[in-house]
Amino acid sequence: MSQPPFEYRTVDMTDEEFAAEQAVYGGLTDALRRLNEVSLRTTVDHATIAETTRAVEAITARLETEMIPANFGVVVTNNGRVRGYGNSVVGLRNPIAPPLSIVQDRVKGGASSEFFLNALYEGPPGKVHGGVLALVLDQIFGEAAAAGGTPGMTGTLTLRYRKPTALGACSASAWVDSSAGIKTIVKGELRDADGDVTVEAEGLFILPRWAREQLAESGETPPQYE
């Protein structure tokens, strides 16, 4: 059978070690998310900004003494838990991820999320960047396809922006519209804090060859991110 085209690493880890790791890394990443936002909104004087820069560089120097060589990838523990820590939308260890907590519906084949987009996600003044809305929808759509039993790579994605989306609380939902062979059509929408639909979208997701063969051999459902 063909191999996964990407590097998946496996680690030995108990559920307790996994929980401890999530707590400590989650704490650092949440602190960095807050610092990222505050760094954009602060109005302290330039001398303080310069001192802060040196303090940030000192922290970086300490952390970079031991690092993985490049990207995080996806790590599977021996208990089958999947750590997609680096994912730009949901990654527990990724400070640029809002992050989204996405609920999958495996019965109906869908996914949804309620989330908050702060000043870091701005495009037009006061509004969420249209591309950020595409980013979060792509992730939710992919998880909807996976919840429907057909995980896949995005083939096409079409977004219709009905009105600007104010920064702040948002929600989005996606559902499998149809599925045939290796192709799954997902539809969905994004709503602002008032509940108004601001973006409608449709995506075509394609199951990669290696995943098709792996699923056929094992008879297993695809792994879920956490």
Add this chain to the structure above:
Amino acid sequence: MSQPPFEYRTVDMTDEEFAAEQAVYGGLTDALRRLNEVSLRTTVDHATIAETTRAVEAITARLETEMIPANFGVVVTNNGRVRGYGNSVVGLRNPIAPPLSIVQDRVKGGASSEFFLNALYEGPPGKVHGGVLALVLDQIFGEAAAAGGTPGMTGTLTLRYRKPTALGACSASAWVDSSAGIKTIVKGELRDADGDVTVEAEGLFILPRWAREQLAESGETPPQYE
């Protein structure tokens, strides 16, 4: 005439002050971008992570003593320079922006950029998140429309993913395909480090009413981000 629906602030500032501000804020934001990436890739022990978390929180506490109330918005200096510092893709003060440096072609009506997407922009292992590619393309497309003389909000955006995009060096270009009244069609593509086209896209951009009226009254070209 109708008013801009968003808050644009104006500040008095000389070009020298503007340059100094860009240097000091750019330094902090670059340092944070590096820290964000290192925080994802580090393998130092949990005790060090916990200490680092407290150090990050201390920096945040210092910066948040004086802040603007919410999002950054767009600030125009009295010399007409525009600071879109908060923008998620190009913002000088936004640590989640890669950031992209986008070159506009006002003669032909287009925009292009060469950029690097590191571990923070990962979706599938080793590959750029499909939604991140949508994010950067939306920004480049919007700037292409503006370079063509018709700035606008994204109306629709369609992305065709031809193959996965490896993390690392990428480039993208977009051009005005046609323009009629308030609607502009932009087309473009994204390439990986090998020069292969990995994403093709098409977007419809719509000039907002307030911008139409403002441009008609002033006869000016729209402001450019820097």
